[in-house]
Amino acid sequence: MTDLTGLTAIVTGGASGIGLATAGLLAARGARVGVLDLKPEVEQPLTGYRADVTDDASVRAAIAAAAEHLGGIDIVVNNAGIGAQGTVEDNDDAEWARVFDVNVQGMVRVTRAALPHLRRSSHAAIVNVASIAATAGLPQRALYSATKGAIVSLTLAMAADHLGEGIRVNCVNPGTADTPWINRLLANAADPAAERAALNARQPTGRLVTADEVAAAIAYLASPQAGATTGTSLAVDGGMQGL
Numbered sequence: 180m181t182d183l184t185g186l187t188a189i190v191t192g193g194a195s196g197i198g199l200a201t202a203g204l205l206a207a208r209g210a211r212v213g214v215l216d217l218k219p220e221v222e223q224p225l226t227g228y229r230a231d232v233t234d235d236a237s238v239r240a241a242i243a244a245a246a247e248h249l250g251g252i253d254i255v256v257n258n259a260g261i262g263a264q265g266t267v268e269d270n271d272d273a274e275w276a277r278v279f280d281v282n283v284q285g286m287v288r289v290t291r292a293a294l295p296h297l298r299r300s301s302h303a304a305i306v307n308v309a310s311i312a313a314t315a316g317l318p319q320r321a322l323y324s325a326t327k328g329a330i331v332s333l334t335l336a337m338a339a340d341h342l343g344e345g346i347r348v349n350c351v352n353p354g355t356a357d358t359p360w361i362n363r364l365l366a367n368a369a370d371p372a373a374e375r376a377a378l379n380a381r382q383p384t385g386r387l388v389t390a391d392e393v394a395a396a397i398a399y400l401a402s403p404q405a406g407a408t409t410g411t412s413l414a415v416d417g418g419m420q421g422l
């Protein structure tokens with residue numbers, strides 16, 4: 180089992196869904212965990228730090244506070260993200276800039292601020308949360324898919340850049356995961372129960388991925404037990420990508 184005793188982690192977007200499940204699991208495996216979020220209302224043993232990943236000053240302040248309170252940073256989980264629907268005709272330039280700013284540049288800001296702390300760690304790891312949308316060719320997801328494809332490429336580039344410093348960088352590609360995000364989308368459907376049943380039926384396993392299943396993959400990649408793994412993208416998608 181992955182053991183994170185004595186390590187310190189920060190999780191962006193850690194107040195909900197995949198991020199919250201990940202923060203809870205990292206803490207259960209022994210890490211001291213800080214959650215960076217717009218509304219970081221989390222329960223003990225997690226500690227919340229308010230940060231907007233599109234605002235460099237708030238990111239730097241939250242990471243400095245987390246590093247001081249928690250005692251350094253060994254693990255960064257870049258999970259904060261937002262969705263976008265439509266084809267290339269449906270989103271204007273401002274929307275492209277807004278979603279890239281959160282999903283891709285947000286990750287860059289957090290990583291830049293955390294790197295000096297990671298360089299002082301002997302078990303440094305970054306795990307980025309992309310999506311099956313990076314590789315699956317999903318309809319009506321042009322902008323969202325482009326941001327997630329960028330995260331896969333960014334992961335590879337960061338893995339190469341920081342390998343010599345002992346910092347591993349990996350990526351998790353979740354399939355459709357049962358989180359508040361999906362519940363918000365389903366709530367807008369004419370018949371949410373029927374839409375949920377249809378969504379389940381589209382999964383090779385007949386059900387959505389759980390946030391806990393994604394968290395388990397992130398915890399493994401973040402752990403010293405994954406010490407030989409860097410530059411990978413791990414699909415947690417119920418077989419969607421391979422089947």
Ligand code: NAD
Nearest residue numbers: 192195196197217231232258259260310353355356358360
């Ligand atoms: P969620 O909406 O439940 O949680 C996202 C969290 O990110 C929220 O707490 C939100 O406040 C935070 N956040 C959003 N914008 C932020 C910002 N600017 N600064 C700081 N925090 C911000 O979503 P989720 O389903 O848990 O998704 C988490 C990640 O997983 C996202 O990157 C998403 O793209 C990815 N993902 C989700 C699914 C899915 O089906 N749920 C599938 C593939 C990938």
